[in-house]
Amino acid sequence: MRRKEDHVTENRENTFDRICVLVHLDRIRENMKAMKESLPKGTKLIGVVKADGYGCGAGETARAIEPYASGFAAATADEALSLRREGVVKPILVLGSVCSERFYELLAADIRPVIFEEETAAVFSRIAAEAGIRGKVHLAVDTGMSRIGFQPGKKALEAIGRISRMERIEIEGIFTHFARADEIDKRWAKEQFEAFRTFADSVSKLLEEAEPGRKKLFCHCLNSAGIVDFHRMPEGSEMDGARAGIAMYGLYPSDEVDHSRIRLLPAMEFKSRITYIKEILPGTSVSYGGTFTAERPMRIATVSAGYADGYPRGASGKGEVLIRGKRARILGRVCMDQLMADVTDIPEAEKWDEVTLVGRDGQEEITMEELAKASGGFHYELPCLIGKRVPRIYTWGNEGQNSSI
Numbered sequence: 001m002r003r004k005e006d007h008v009t010e011n012r013e014n015t016f017d018r019i020c021v022l023v024h025l026d027r028i029r030e031n032m033k034a035m036k037e038s039l040p041k042g043t044k045l046i047g048v049v050k051a052d053g054y055g056c057g058a059g060e061t062a063r064a065i066e067p068y069a070s071g072f073a074a075a076t077a078d079e080a081l082s083l084r085r086e087g088v089v090k091p092i093l094v095l096g097s098v099c100s101e102r103f104y105e106l107l108a109a110d111i112r113p114v115i116f117e118e119e120t121a122a123v124f125s126r127i128a129a130e131a132g133i134r135g136k137v138h139l140a141v142d143t144g145m146s147r148i149g150f151q152p153g154k155k156a157l158e159a160i161g162r163i164s165r166m167e168r169i170e171i172e173g174i175f176t177h178f179a180r181a182d183e184i185d186k187r188w189a190k191e192q193f194e195a196f197r198t199f200a201d202s203v204s205k206l207l208e209e210a211e212p213g214r215k216k217l218f219c220h221c222l223n224s225a226g227i228v229d230f231h232r233m234p235e236g237s238e239m240d241g242a243r244a245g246i247a248m249y250g251l252y253p254s255d256e257v258d259h260s261r262i263r264l265l266p267a268m269e270f271k272s273r274i275t276y277i278k279e280i281l282p283g284t285s286v287s288y289g290g291t292f293t294a295e296r297p298m299r300i301a302t303v304s305a306g307y308a309d310g311y312p313r314g315a316s317g318k319g320e321v322l323i324r325g326k327r328a329r330i331l332g333r334v335c336m337d338q339l340m341a342d343v344t345d346i347p348e349a350e351k352w353d354e355v356t357l358v359g360r361d362g363q364e365e366i367t368m369e370e371l372a373k374a375s376g377g378f379h380y381e382l383p384c385l386i387g388k389r390v391p392r393i394y395t396w397g398n399e400g401q402n403s404s405i
């Protein structure tokens with residue numbers, strides 16, 4: 001692991017030319033700390049850094065939360081391998097299914113795949129045996145997502161018994177994933193938890209009988225919603241560890257979860273610039289398709305942000321941005337690389353002014369949730385869609401808040 005100070009000096013340029021994502025690593029760390037402290041002592045936290053750390057940067061996020069994370073989770077083999085290349089040494093779990101052609105790479109990098117089929121386990125075991133490496137795996141259990149995982153029951157238990165006897169495989173963990181823990185009504189989460197606990201207990205018993213004194217099976221089920229709403233979840237649901245995703249990045253999983261028990265700080269701000277300002281006459285249309293036509297003289301700012309940067313086209317004509325601490329409405333359609341905003345009532349706005357697409361400017365704030373609502377999108381989705389051409393600027397302090405970057 002590189003020291004965080006090295007990392008900051010390497011990456012921080014307090015400026016950007018057309019667009020940037022400002023990532024507050026201090027807030028990611030604070031969010032993780034707050035979650036850790038809110039759970040029963042000894043509960044481990046797995047930092048979910050898939051989708052390049054929900055758009056914030058997987059390696060940077062992993063380094064920021066390292067003191068509070070017992071390990072990390074990625075979605076794909078490539079994401080996991082790239083974390084290792086970035087110097088992450090703690091355990092890494094791949095949450096999605098991985099094609100067996102990638103097993104050797106995972107084994108060589110000590111990365112845990114998820115197993116939920118006996119045949120896949122057999123292939124993994126064969127490759128591990130050939131390489132002379134003992135491979136750790138986590139078993140996925142499907143208790144209500146109908147996505148991946150063993151269906152709890154006798155057949156699955158028998159298959160797991162056979163897997164446990166395969167060469168060079170160590171069943172390190174077992175987990176399930178909630179479909180509806182972000183709802184106020186925890187009925188479904190409770191059902192899933194009970195089904196998982198019963199099955200995980202049988203698996204633990206089976207493994208301990210086969211190998212007395214073995215390391216305790218690591219059981220995990222909570223996601224961000226379960227952590228944030230832990231006080232509403234069934235007793236014991238912390239199990240051995242919890243998987244923290246969206247909440248680490250400062251977003252609440254839904255409107256229905258408790259927003260007051262754990263204070264989350266949004267990690268990401270999305271900033272752009274005014275590249276041109278002009279006045280238009282009544283009757284002038286703005287952007288593709290002429291969906292907006294001025295009815296009075298207006299002052300219009302062209303902003304260097306578009307859907308190719310990940311700014312949602314669904315915000316056309318509806319979304320707002322912040323300029324000089326004031327709200328400016330988007331006029332007409334969002335283009336691939338640019339959009340237009342109404343600065344008629346912001347006479348102080350000038351070319352090269354900072355434009356806040358998401359984040360804070362003075363007293364005003366546009367949240368990811370607001371942009372999701374305005375664009376008909378989803379607040380989990382927007383940060384993942386912010387494009388590769390948008391530079392990430394990392395900060396550990398309050399510099400960059402307001403208009404100072």
Ligand SMILES: *Cc1c(COP(=O)(O)O)cnc(C)c1O
Pocket residue numbers: 048050095177223224225243244245246247253
């Ligand atoms: C994405 C994911 C998580 C994290 O979910 P959040 O809602 O972001 O906390 C946890 N577990 C699994 C299996 C996932 O796929």
